[in-house]
Amino acid sequence: MIESTWISSLTCVVTCCLGSRFVNYVCDHVYLGLSPFFTSLSTLPCHVQVTELYCSVCECAVCEDCVAGGHGEHPNVPLSQALAQHRSALQERLGTVQNRLPQISDALTFVKEILQQLTNQRASIEEDIQSSFEDLHKQLDVRKSVLLMELEVTYGLKQKVLQAQVESLLRGQGEMTASCSQTEEALGEEACAANLQAERDLGERLGELASYGLPCQPEENDQLDLLMETDGLRKSIHNLGTIVTTSAVASQSEAMGAGLEQCVVGHPASVTIVTRDKAGGACKSGNAILSAEVFTPDGSIVDGEIVDHKNGTYEFVYIVPKEGDFSLALRLYDQHIKGSPFKLTVTRVSETEVERRGKSPGQKKKGSKRTSSALGTPRRKTQNPIEDDLIFRIGTKGRNKGEFTNLQGVAASSTGRILIADSNNQCVQIFSNEGEFKSRFGVRGRSPGQLQRPTGVAVHPSGDIIIADYDNKWVSIFSCEGKFKAKLGSGRLMGPKGVSVDQNGHVIVVDNKACTVFIFQPTGKLITKFGSRGNGDKQFAGPHFAAVNNNNEIIVTDFHNHSVKVFTPEGELVLKFGSNGEGNGQFNAPTGVAVDVNGNIIVADWGNSRIQVFDGSGSFLSYINTSADPLYGPQGLALTSDGHVVVADSGNHCFKVYRYLQ
Ligand SMILES: *[C@@H]1O[C@H](CO)[C@@H](O)[C@H](O)[C@H]1NC(C)=O
Ligand SMILES: *[C@@H]1O[C@H](CO)[C@@H](O)[C@H](O)[C@H]1NC(C)=O
Ligand SMILES: *[C@@H]1O[C@H](CO)[C@@H](O)[C@H](O)[C@H]1NC(C)=O
Numbered sequence: 246m247i248e249s250t251w252i253s254s255l256t257c258v259v260t261c262c263l264g265s266r267f268v269n270y271v272c273d274h275v276y277l278g279l280s281p282f283f284t285s286l287s288t289l290p291c292h293v294q295v296t297e298l299y300c301s302v303c304e305c306a307v308c309e310d311c312v313a314g315g316h317g318e319h320p321n322v323p324l325s326q327a328l329a330q331h332r333s334a335l336q337e338r339l340g341t342v343q344n345r346l347p348q349i350s351d352a353l354t355f356v357k358e359i360l361q362q363l364t365n366q367r368a369s370i371e372e373d374i375q376s377s378f379e380d381l382h383k384q385l386d387v388r389k390s391v392l393l394m395e396l397e398v399t400y401g402l403k404q405k406v407l408q409a410q411v412e413s414l415l416r417g418q419g420e421m422t423a424s425c426s427q428t429e430e431a432l433g434e435e436a437c438a439a440n441l442q443a444e445r446d447l448g449e450r451l452g453e454l455a456s457y458g459l460p461c462q463p464e465e466n467d468q469l470d471l472l473m474e475t476d477g478l479r480k481s482i483h484n485l486g487t488i489v490t491t492s493a494v495a496s497q498s499e500a501m502g503a504g505l506e507q508c509v510v511g512h513p514a515s516v517t518i519v520t521r522d523k524a525g526g527a528c529k530s531g532n533a534i535l536s537a538e539v540f541t542p543d544g545s546i547v548d549g550e551i552v553d554h555k556n557g558t559y560e561f562v563y564i565v566p567k568e569g570d571f572s573l574a575l576r577l578y579d580q581h582i583k584g585s586p587f588k589l590t591v592t593r594v595s596e597t598e599v600e601r602r603g604k605s606p607g608q609k610k611k612g613s614k615r616t617s618s619a620l621g622t623p624r625r626k627t628q629n630p631i632e633d634d635l636i637f638r639i640g641t642k643g644r645n646k647g648e649f650t651n652l653q654g655v656a657a658s659s660t661g662r663i664l665i666a667d668s669n670n671q672c673v674q675i676f677s678n679e680g681e682f683k684s685r686f687g688v689r690g691r692s693p694g695q696l697q698r699p700t701g702v703a704v705h706p707s708g709d710i711i712i713a714d715y716d717n718k719w720v721s722i723f724s725c726e727g728k729f730k731a732k733l734g735s736g737r738l739m740g741p742k743g744v745s746v747d748q749n750g751h752v753i754v755v756d757n758k759a760c761t762v763f764i765f766q767p768t769g770k771l772i773t774k775f776g777s778r779g780n781g782d783k784q785f786a787g788p789h790f791a792a793v794n795n796n797n798e799i800i801v802t803d804f805h806n807h808s809v810k811v812f813t814p815e816g817e818l819v820l821k822f823g824s825n826g827e828g829n830g831q832f833n834a835p836t837g838v839a840v841d842v843n844g845n846i847i848v849a850d851w852g853n854s855r856i857q858v859f860d861g862s863g864s865f866l867s868y869i870n871t872s873a874d875p876l877y878g879p880q881g882l883a884l885t886s887d888g889h890v891v892v893a894d895s896g897n898h899c900f901k902v903y904r905y906l907q
Contacts, residue, residue: 299327374486392471399469406465417459424450491533493520493557495580500587504561507590510568511833511852513805518551518559518575518582531555538574539563539589550757550787550805552778562787562805564834564852565591566878566896633870634907636889639680640899644670647682652893652900654701654713654743654790655837655881663891664710665900666699666881673702673712673727678885680902686727687712694721694729701743701790701881705767706750713741713754720744720754722767733769743790743881747814748797755801760785762801764814775816780806782818790881794840794861802835802848809835809848809863822863827853830865837882837892847890847905849879856882856892858905869903876901 300307302319306327428447431440498521504514518535520528531553539549549563565571574586640649650669657663662683663676672687673696687696701713708725719735733752734741740758747753747764751772754763760778765771776785787805794800798819799812809832811820823832833852840846844861847869854876856869869890877896885891890903 297324298322299324301327370488377486396469403465403467403469407463410460410464413460417457421454421457424454489532491520491528491530491557492522493528493533493577494523495577495582497521497523497525498577498582500561500575500582500584504563505573505587505589507592508563508565510565510591510593511827512594513562513564515563516561516573516575518561518577520557520559520577528557530557531559533557533559534578535559535561536576536579537561537563538576539565539571540574541569541571565589566833566852566854567591568593633873634903634905635871635874636902636904637680638874638894638897638899638901639676639682642898646685647674647676649674649898649900652895652898653880654699654703655883655891655893655900656702656704656710657883657885657891658704658708659886660708661886662704663883663885663900663902664702664704665893666702666712668698668700668715671696671699673699673710673723675727676900678887678889678902684727686723694723696721701741701755703744703746703752705746705752707767709767711744711746711752713744715740715742715757720752720765731769733765733767734763734771737771738763742788745791745793745799747793747799753791753793753799755788755791757788757804760788762788762791762799762812762816773814773816775812783816785810789836790838792838792840792846794844794846795842800838800840800846802838804834804836804851807832807834809838809846809859811863820863822859823848830857830859832857836880839882839884839890841884841888845906847882847884849882849892851878851880854878854896856890856903856905867906869905871901871903874901 298307298309298321299305300319300321306324307321424447428451431444431447434440498519500516500518502516504516508514516537520533520535522528532555533553535551537549537551549561552560552562554560561575568591571589571591572586573589575582576585640647640652642648642650644650648670649665649667651667652665653668654666655664657678661678663678663680665674665676667674667685672685674685675683677683687694687699696712697714697716699712700715703711705711705722709730710723710725710727712721712723714721717732718738718740719732720738720741721732722730724730734754738754738756738759740756741754741763742757743755745753750767752765752767754765756763759776761774761776763771763774775783776788778784778786780786785801785803785806787803789802789804791802792800794811797814799814801810801812802808803810807825808821808823810818812818823830823835825831825833827833831853832848832850834850835848836851837849838846845866846859846861846863848857848859850857855871856876856879858866858869860866876892876894878894880893880895882890882892885902890905892901892903894901
């Protein structure tokens with residue numbers, strides 16, 4: 246048995262009894278030297294002095310003796326209270342770390358997913374490289390065979406001529422040699438009258454042979470050369486294909502610019518995005534995958550474009566058609582960049598500012614319409630005087646049949662069908678002219694015709710349905726029953742938004758990203774293309790949709806230039822109308838366009854949320870009266886076979902059918 250006094254004189258250690266179990270406490274400054282001793286001590290029955298206090302300075306348990314000793318000056322608290330505090334502090338730390346675990350597990354899942362996608366992507370690109378090169382090999386082999394065959398044929402023809410000449414010369418030579426030796430033989434004999442006749446014959450034969458026409462000049466030449474210019478090709482092969490990527494990460498990439506916080510209704514706003522790598526270094530090359538979305542709690546309707554400056558910076562230019570509080574989400578490789586989503590306040594231009602700009606506020610009124618007398622055609626009385634020009638509207642926001650999420654392009658068939666490109670639902674929905682749902686196709690699945698983001702739709706005279714798929718970067722062709730048939734423009738198109746069909750059955754594709762109009766055969770063969778980014782005659786600042794008139798001219802809306810441009814099928818500009826504003830004939834980002842049988846051009850004015858009608862020369866005629874049930878960011882527009890205008894009222898997630906010019 247150890248005397249407690251002995252213990253306490255030796256140490257500041259105290260053993261506390263808790264039932265029959267021992268718990269040891271020790272002052273820090275002696276614990277190290279005594280720890281072996283305490284291992285055995287803890288097994289001893291309890292008899293040392295019980296600690297009841299805690300020294301807050303030394304952070305250890307103390308007994309009365311300790312307090313009397315070295316800890317006398319130190320503040321102390323009851324041990325039980327200190328113990329409880331320690332426990333709760335420990336518990337808290339445990340909790341903090343445990344709370345991190347789900348985060349880490351999420352991060353792990355996410356990073357693994359990215360790794361998996363990277364691996365998948367590698368496999369798929371590898372396949373692409375293999376198949377592209379196999380294809381090239383095949384093409385080279387075909388060319389090789391063609392050349393070898395051409396060589397064979399050319400050689401054969403020439404060889405035949407020369408061979409024939411050789412044979413004919415040999416024949417002549419043989420005959421001559423024979424006649425000569427016969428004659429020599431005859432001359433070797435005694436001349437006699439009996440041989441006179443024979444010799445005369447020989448003489449005649451020799452006479453013939455002397456002037457006998459033989460082909461002594463070569464009738465062919467020996468030229469067979471190979472001209473093969475391979476330098477250009479070698480150079481092309483040397484630079485063939487590029488692996489495109491960046492080291493940009495969302496968490497380091499930033500956005501800046503006035504458009505990040507606020508903008509004015511109907512006026513373009515811009516945001517600059519700077520991509521950075523994991524260490525915060527600026528990326529110097531383009532091609533990163535960025536997306537931008539401006540939205541309200543009830544959905545996204547704002548349209549804009551991301552321009553890749555190819556130097557690691559990008560610009561997002563957008564226009565909001567309505568005032569209010571919006572969110573602006575900027576994502577890099579599907580993840581929010583630093584600070585995203587941003588809060589965006591959209592305001593109207595103040596009255597004073599409108600006055601300063603010299604505009605009368607009255608011009609802002611939407612749906613105001615020329616009086617019928619001004620149009621020269623008497624306006625037919627509508628049955629219900631309370632209604633505007635709306636005949637009916639179909640759809641609400643949703644994913645089901647007859648519901649839409651961000652509908653874009655619209656087409657109408659000669660067989661009385663209305664087709665809607667339902668971009669976020671990744672399908673095309675078909676309705677009757679009366680608005681009755683008929684069918685839909687392209688809905689998520691693993692089929693080869695899976696649509697990613699259908700934005701444009703057109704009906705080919707053959708009945709086929711042509712769909713511009715913005716995210717797949719190609720145009721898909723489906724049968725009228727919705728069966729996938731083919732795709733065109735793959736590898737060429739960057740962001741096809743609208744499609745149309747001309748009078749020759751050619752497919753007109755508006756590539757919004759490339760600022761180019763492509764014209765394809767339905768087989769996929771490119772006929773021509775025109776346009777580049779800019780504000781010049783043959784340029785676009787952001788083309789969206791196209792229509793074709795009776796002269797087979799192509800009418801294109803230029804969203805960011807606020808104009809409508811008309812081109813010949815060869816791509817020469819013949820007419821341009823519209824400027825930025827809210828007056829008659831002005832636009833705030835035009836989108837959908839259609840032409841009627843009289844050549845009138847109907848244009849959806851996205852930012853002004855209205856529909857304007859122009860004559861074929863671009864003179865403003867009228868608005869469609871949409872005042873009772875206003876539009877909200879209209880997109881695609883078409884003329885139905887029964888002469889009405891159908892428009893995708895994108896922000897209201899429905900389509901509307903209107904009468905016009907009545
Ligand atoms: C990137 O290019 C844009 C447009 O050409 C230019 O305005 C910008 O200053 C460039 N930024 C950098 C970092 O080079
Ligand atoms: C548009 O329709 C409304 C009825 O909804 C009517 O009150 C208004 O006068 C119409 N506007 C024009 C310019 O015809
Ligand atoms: C539209 O393009 C014209 C040239 O065709 C140019 O003068 C004008 O500034 C452009 N407008 C806008 C808003 O970019």
